[in-house]
Amino acid sequence: MTDQPVDVSRRILLVDDDRALRHALASLLVEAGHLVETAGDGPEALTKLEAGPFDIVLLDIGLPSMSGLEVLARTRALAVPPLVVMMTADDTPETLLEAVRRQAYRYLRKPFAPRAIVDVINEVGAPGAVLSIEVVSASPEWLEIIAPCTFEIAERLHSFIMHLEATLPEAVRESVAQAFRELLTNAIEWGGKLDPNRKVRISCVRARRMLLYRISDPGEGFDIERLRHAAISNPADDPIRHLLVREEQGLRPGGFGLAMTRSLVDELIFNEARNEVMFIKYLE
Amino acid sequence: MTTRLGIEQQRLADITIVRLKGRIEVEEGVDALRDYLNNLVKDGHIRLVLDMKDVTRLDSAGIGVLAARYLTTARRGGAIKLLHLTERTAHLMEITKLSSVFEIFDDENEAVRSFAAAAGAT
Numbered sequence: 001m002t003d004q005p006v007d008v009s010r011r012i013l014l015v016d017d018d019r020a021l022r023h024a025l026a027s028l029l030v031e032a033g034h035l036v037e038t039a040g041d042g043p044e045a046l047t048k049l050e051a052g053p054f055d056i057v058l059l060d061i062g063l064p065s066m067s068g069l070e071v072l073a074r075t076r077a078l079a080v081p082p083l084v085v086m087m088t089a090d091d092t093p094e095t096l097l098e099a100v101r102r103q104a105y106r107y108l109r110k111p112f113a114p115r116a117i118v119d120v121i122n123e124v125g126a127p128g129a130v131l132s133i134e135v136v137s138a139s140p141e142w143l144e145i146i147a148p149c150t151f152e153i154a155e156r157l158h159s160f161i162m163h164l165e166a167t168l169p170e171a172v173r174e175s176v177a178q179a180f181r182e183l184l185t186n187a188i189e190w191g192g193k194l195d196p197n198r199k200v201r202i203s204c205v206r207a208r209r210m211l212l213y214r215i216s217d218p219g220e221g222f223d224i225e226r227l228r229h230a231a232i233s234n235p236a237d238d239p240i241r242h243l244l245v246r247e248e249q250g251l252r253p254g255g256f257g258l259a260m261t262r263s264l265v266d267e268l269i270f271n272e273a274r275n276e277v278m279f280i281k282y283l284e
Numbered sequence: 285m286t287t288r289l290g291i292e293q294q295r296l297a298d299i300t301i302v303r304l305k306g307r308i309e310v311e312e313g314v315d316a317l318r319d320y321l322n323n324l325v326k327d328g329h330i331r332l333v334l335d336m337k338d339v340t341r342l343d344s345a346g347i348g349v350l351a352a353r354y355l356t357t358a359r360r361g362g363a364i365k366l367l368h369l370t371e372r373t374a375h376l377m378e379i380t381k382l383s384s385v386f387e388i389f390d391d392e393n394e395a396v397r398s399f400a401a402a403a404g405a406t
Contacts (some may be wrong), residue, residue, distance in 0.1 A: 246352075
């Protein structure tokens with residue numbers, strides 16, 4: 001199996017009060033080529049962070065004497081804040097949203113397969129490149145955020161949405177998360193031109209019988225009649241005709257996002273300019 | 285960001301079985317798969333079976349690469365066939381109507397034999 005090469009070794013601070021888990025994860029990460037230090041509580045973690053620097057902090061939320069969320073907040077004051085991956089068995093929306101508000105990078109629900117931690121470390125970018133998410137509203141019923149137009153943000157938000165909707169049946173959760181990611185990717189790539197200085201505004205509203213997601217991008221919108229490069233314009237008997245258009249226009253292979261999303265959710269509604277989109281998934 | 289897509293290759297006469305492991309998504313595996321398939325086709329390997337058993341996530345960009353390479357091989361007289369789709373991937377193929385474009389198999393031998401059958405039919 002020819003995996004792509006993993007990034008250079010990362011400096012990791014692993015913070016957990018469970019000594020056995022700390023030891024097991026540290027061994028795994030060292031074996032994967034990373035430099036690992038450990039801490040058993042919040043104050044010890046802060047001391048090591050100040051002596052740092054670290055690229056990544058793996059941080060348990062339920063620490064003695066000082067909550068992991070408080071440690072997370074304190075990392076933001078460091079000269080180069082590390083990426084913080086929260087690890088916890090407490091996956092209530094309130095905890096997750098507080099972690100989002102305090103700029104957690106990822107969220108791992110315990111128990112997780114040991115390999116998952118190595119995969120997350122391999123995925124993350126460089127600390128200096130991580131951009132902030134502005135949280136406008138973080139109630140479990142109404143999450144609203146403003147985020148820069150980068151693919152890295154799309155990946156982070158996708159991960160949070162998968163956890164936020166953890167109580168949904170798996171198939172529904174996956175459909176919602178995939179629809180969200182497809183529309184967000186469109187908004188970031190086409191509306192925001194992958195410019196981190198431009199922002200998308202995202203609302204996730206959870207009612208008793210439905211989920212509503214709304215994404216607003218900074219672009220001028222589009223004319224659906226001119227989307228010959230998208231699968232939604234294909235005749236019913238030729239599901240790949242748009243690929244020829246994409247070849248002519250020099251676009252990367254793709255164009256299936258809207259067609260997919262339309263089938264994954266119950267309602268897909270654009271505003272007049274088509275720089276805002278809303279989807280609804282009804283709950284049984 | 286690094287990609288975690290694993291790619292393994294096996295040759296059976298003029299048929300190449302490509303086993304994929306991990307995510308095929310924009311910024312995460314799509315470029316690796318596109319380049320890998322491009323190189324295979326450039327080297328004349330146009331009868332491909334893609335084993336998708338261990339593909340954990342697939343998005344529209346990944347589906348786009350599969351469909352675009354399907355076109356490329358078809359133009360050269362070859363084909364890409366899909367093997368061992370997960371329930372999720374099969375659903376995505378269904379809703380994008382690509383299940384009517386690709387031949388999809390659950391049995392590797394059957395997928396390999398289908399090339400001979402197609403050649404015999406022409």
